[in-house]
Amino acid sequence: MKIERWLKLTLAIERILEVENLNVKYGPVEAVRDTSFNVENGELVSILGSNGAGKSSTLKALAGLIHHEGKVRFFERDISRVEAHRIPYLGLMLCPERRGIFPDLNVEDNLLLGAYTIRKNRNLIKQNIEKVYGLFERLGERKKQLAGTLSGGEQQMLAIGRALMGEPKLLMLDEPSLGLSPKLVDFIFDALKTINKSGTAILLVEQNAMIAMEISNRIYVMQNGRFAISGNVRDIDFQTLKMKYLGV
């Protein structure tokens, strides 16, 4: 019940995610160093960068999966020490790298597990499942198919749909374009835009900078665990970005 009351309080807050001096270390290796950023209500923010820049580690840290230092405030509440399985209840959902669907469960069961945080509310679940099928018709056609037998694009749709089932306030996505054909990437990113327009804030991590910039409000470019560039997409100097991003 505490959570519900807290979720109501969140309506008035503009800065929904605030990260200060985030540090992630794997033994002696520093994956993320003193990184600070934020996400405002309704925004679509992208963290761009090459392989190993620390993007995934950032998201995993926010989701509580890996140990980290620094302050993470979600709707002004400090969540840096909240256990991973409690974070989705607060409205922060991570759609993991490589999709992370449950291959031996069928499409519908995968979606139901996405609604685990609202499992007591059967009507809401039914409603949300229909919403997901509306967004991704292919999933609706394959309700009873084992998720492991879906194509790469369908698996990505399933992963995104599943992440939406619990009605997150901030959806984090780790490389949704990975391994997909350009056509499918366009389709997925159109869907992300739609999701964002309907009011869900999105924090996206991508290697594919061009497509991510098309739909983002703001971007952060990460390099060796730090932000090299950040700003509004319209104000980013493309030449500088290319230099920093490609390391030319």
Place this chain on the structure above:
Amino acid sequence: MVFQQIIAGIITGSLYAIVALGLVVAYKVTGVMNFAYGYMGMISAYIFFTFFSMIGMNYILSFLISVAFGALVGYSVERGLLRPVRNISPASMVIITLGLLLVLEGTALQIWGNNYQQIPNLLNGVPFILKFSGGIIVIPQQNLLILGLVASVIVALILYLNLTFQGKAMRAVAQSEEIAKLMGINSNLIMSISWIISGAIGALAAVLVAPQTFVYPDMMLNLQIMGFTAAVLGGFESIPGSIIGGISIGIIENLVGTYISTNLKTTFSLAIIVAILLIKPEGLLGSAKVKRV
């Protein structure tokens, strides 16, 4: 004669099947091969013996207490012995269960001694007799009880895993603990529950088999080995695999015992199973692992 042996094989096999099932549930969710499984059940059989034969409590009540005790043992072992080392060394969890086997055996010896204690069947009425043109089949009532209870446990487990949110969460944790957490599933809790279920099933198997084996510290040795074999034969993956594995071993064993040699019963059936696994290493219902990258 053949039919009689096959029926007897199904009864023995059904016990192998639930032992396999209990092992597989814990293994799938927590990744631990529990070598102490039979011995955890043995303690529950002694609990039954203590409440029923020593204290003189009602049969069914003693039965329920011993199964509940099995659940408690399952919970305690996972929570107290395995979880502390889970993230440090998965291999040591297996060694811990081997150590636990010895501790349980020693504990039982200390408390109850190594006499063979007898516990009676719950049902001792006139056996069920089936006459037909090919011959006659006799099934003792206790065996029907075993079959009925085993079947109910299997059905209940299948319904739980497929229809409830918690059961689905358990299958999710079995596939990926990390992704399950991202869904908001408390995977530690689910792991505890899997061991509670596994422990209760082990206790049930022990109490059901006790009237035949008698109660003594090593009473579950055979059932544990055969349960493992059944699980391996079924592919160590699925409920149907465990059931088919268990029942086939039961039948093979009984036929070998009758037509070849009673002494060779176990050896011979294990040899047959080795042969099957040589041809189909992933087990009868196991799937060859193909991963899409």
